[in-house]
Amino acid sequence: MKYVRLGNSGTIVSQVAIGTWHLPGSGKFHLDGVEMVDEAEFYKIVRKAYDAGVNFFDTANIYHGRVEKNEDHIDHIGNSERILGRSLRGYDRESIVVATKVRGPVSTFPNGEGLSRKHIMWQIRESLSRLDMDYVDLYQIHWSDPNTPHTETMRTLSHLVDLDLVRYTGESNHSAGDIEDFMNISEKYGLHPFVSMQEPYNIIQRGIEKDKLDVAKKHGLGLLAYIPLAQGVLAGKYLEAPESGSRSSYYPELITFSRRNEKIIRDLMDLAKEKGITGSQLAIAWIIKRSEMEKIPMIPLLGVTREKYLDENLAALDVRLSDDDMKRIDQLTSGLKA
Numbered sequence: 575m576k577y578v579r580l581g582n583s584g585t586i587v588s589q590v591a592i593g594t595w596h597l598p599g600s601g602k603f604h605l606d607g608v609e610m611v612d613e614a615e616f617y618k619i620v621r622k623a624y625d626a627g628v629n630f631f632d633t634a635n636i637y638h639g640r641v642e643k644n645e646d647h648i649d650h651i652g653n654s655e656r657i658l659g660r661s662l663r664g665y666d667r668e669s670i671v672v673a674t675k676v677r678g679p680v681s682t683f684p685n686g687e688g689l690s691r692k693h694i695m696w697q698i699r700e701s702l703s704r705l706d707m708d709y710v711d712l713y714q715i716h717w718s719d720p721n722t723p724h725t726e727t728m729r730t731l732s733h734l735v736d737l738d739l740v741r742y743t744g745e746s747n748h749s750a751g752d753i754e755d756f757m758n759i760s761e762k763y764g765l766h767p768f769v770s771m772q773e774p775y776n777i778i779q780r781g782i783e784k785d786k787l788d789v790a791k792k793h794g795l796g797l798l799a800y801i802p803l804a805q806g807v808l809a810g811k812y813l814e815a816p817e818s819g820s821r822s823s824y825y826p827e828l829i830t831f832s833r834r835n836e837k838i839i840r841d842l843m844d845l846a847k848e849k850g851i852t853g854s855q856l857a858i859a860w861i862i863k864r865s866e867m868e869k870i871p872m873i874p875l876l877g878v879t880r881e882k883y884l885d886e887n888l889a890a891l892d893v894r895l896s897d898d899d900m901k902r903i904d905q906l907t908s909g910l911k912a
């Protein structure tokens with residue numbers, strides 16, 4: 575396993591992390607239609623990842639492991655944290671780095687969501703209790719809360735570090751301007767600054783290159799690259815009939831997006847084949863090469879719902895893409911339709 579620094583911090587994390595937004599499905603369903611997680615399969619994935627040297631795991635207080643689109647499913651919130659916590663029980667806590675997030679709705683009452691002092695102070699304790707841990711390594715604000723002043727949020731997060739409940743803090747899904755503002759506030763008041771940003775980044779979703787990468791470089795933030803396979807699109811699987819239980823069964827737009835960009839995705843799959851690798855491996859190796867090019871740590875957050883995907887995706891760490899490969903990928907993807 576290769577290791578990188580978590581942004582400008584001294585903490586070392588594996589070159590890839592395991593994400594827990596979607597966990598393996600069990601094929602059994604709750605009464606409200608939400609699929610139950612196959613916990614035994616996830617434990618196997620965690621064991622295998624850990625044995626391969628993966629020490630970094632990402633979750634969020636609102637994840638429940640399968641579908642999360644419908645607000646009626648608020649009942650399942652926290653399920654991923656609980657399952658991640660159970661899956662890591664018995665491992666040396668100091669050998670792993672655990673990230674979670676706060677912001678999303680966990681209840682329908684006022685203050686049931688957001689980045690206020692009240693909500694954060696409540697949710698950190700809930701997350702720790704669900705994870706069954708004394709502290710979280712990286713506490714991230716999941717997306718922006720226009721109702722809370724940035725200073726209130728930043729002071730609260732910094733306080734959590736001082737309380738030993740959190741080791742580091744990071745942002746996710748904020749604008750470049752907002753991230754700048756948070757960093758300036760931390761500097762002005764001597765607060766603990768963010769060490770990371772968590773943003774969507776993959777071969778076909780490169781929006782952060784417009785402005786956020788510059789902010790990351792300026793402030794020494796590591797990038798946790800989420801949806802590195804564009805939710806499976808870059809595995810090429812949605813061009814054909816996907817396996818049953820696949821994410822496309824509840825996110826059909828993944829299939830329509832793939833069809834709309836069929837030529838581009840087929841060309842990427844052909845390029846992967848030419849190099850003797852799979853589409854997934856091409857996608858992960860591309861992020862690692864981009865990390866070298868931009869000279870900032872970029873850590874793909876792998877969504878692993880099957881053990882065989884883990885084997886395939888970890889093998890991407892041995893793939894080296896050339897500058898010519900990168901140029902070719904730029905050319906192949908230039909006509910992408912959103």
Ligand SMILES: NC(=O)c1ccc[n+]([C@@H]2O[C@H](COP(=O)([O-])OP(=O)(O)OC[C@H]3O[C@@H](n4cnc5c(N)ncnc54)[C@H](OP(=O)(O)O)[C@@H]3O)[C@@H](O)[C@H]2O)c1
Binds near residue numbers: 593805806820879
């Ligand atoms: N901060 C945020 O707002 C945010 C948002 C989204 C995600 N995230 C983080 O990023 C993590 C990863 O997101 P993601 O799950 O969308 O990542 P992803 O890696 O782009 O997609 C994972 C999906 O791709 C498919 N897949 C993975 N490897 C495969 C392989 N080798 N062959 C074929 N299919 C493969 C699986 O689909 P099937 O299950 O359908 O088979 C899997 O569920 C999340 O778990 C979460 O931690 C954060």
